[in-house]
Amino acid sequence: MQPLILKESIEKLEIEDELKKFMTTHRMTTLEDLLKIKGSELLKMEGFSYRILQSLLAFLHKHDCLHLFEEE
Structure with missing residues (x-):
């Protein structure tokens, strides 16, 4: 079972504005949407940066979900 925080609207999450803007631009409304994309692909997307990745x-990591992130 995935953590509930992954299904929360990004508007309710305490994440960086730059990350929210990227997600909104690419029509992602939850972290679950974002985590469907591998890290190597995210880095190729317009507006994504190493700062957003960090x-x-x-x-x-703070929410014990780091294991759900796929690099490749």
Whole structure:
């Protein structure tokens, strides 16, 4: 069972504004949507940066969800 935080609207989450903006631009409404995309693919997407990646990984780590992130 996946953590409930993955299904929360990004508007309710305490994540960086830059990450929210990226997700909104790409029509992602939850972290679950974002985690469907592998890290290597995220880095190729317009507007995604290493700073956003660090922010995402820190948030996932804080909520014990880091293991759900796939690099490749």
